[in-house]
Amino acid sequence: MSACCWWTTSFLWHWRDIGMADSDDRAIWAHAHAQRWVIVSKDEDFQSLALRFGPPPQVIWVRIGNCRKQALFPVFDRLIGRITSALDRGDAIVEVWAH
Template sequence: MRFLVDAQLPPALASLLRAHGHQADHVNDIGPGDAPDRSLWEFARENDAVIVTKDEDFSLLFALRGEPAAVVWVRIGNTRRAALLSWFEPLIAEIVTVVESGQKLIELR
């Protein structure tokens, strides 16, 4: 599965997803980290990528736009990178299963 990790999450999250056998880019890998959300949305749609974000705006785009990109909305507070990765890692297989089942908006709390 292909993932696009948004700017407010660390590039290490993309590395973690790659370590689990997925194709993953951090927004900084594909262009400027401050690219508009709509540009990232279009990139994700065109490249069949799942957006991983802490940004509520993507849930709003999900509701307003046509053919949605899949969005994993990380809804935890600020945390250290190591804690975030430890929390996220055991969820990867479940995220893949849920996206493959057709779910397009996955909230992680």
């Protein structure tokens, strides 16, 4: 089971928030595909699915080691312009690094 969430234009949900707590990666992928959502995850499996099937959904692949969610917000704040530009271009995968 993956730790991931969905990102749309102005909303962020954790997969548990939408009733998919027991869902596997393929079910999460299919749901995000149908909704045209963006998956935000540290899980390499979603990166693999994006390479195999292409968007939608797009994947923001968080490449930051173990940390609390609160530590991710400053990184996303700093990189939001680059992230949204890549998503607008249609990039299947957007990698997010701390540095």
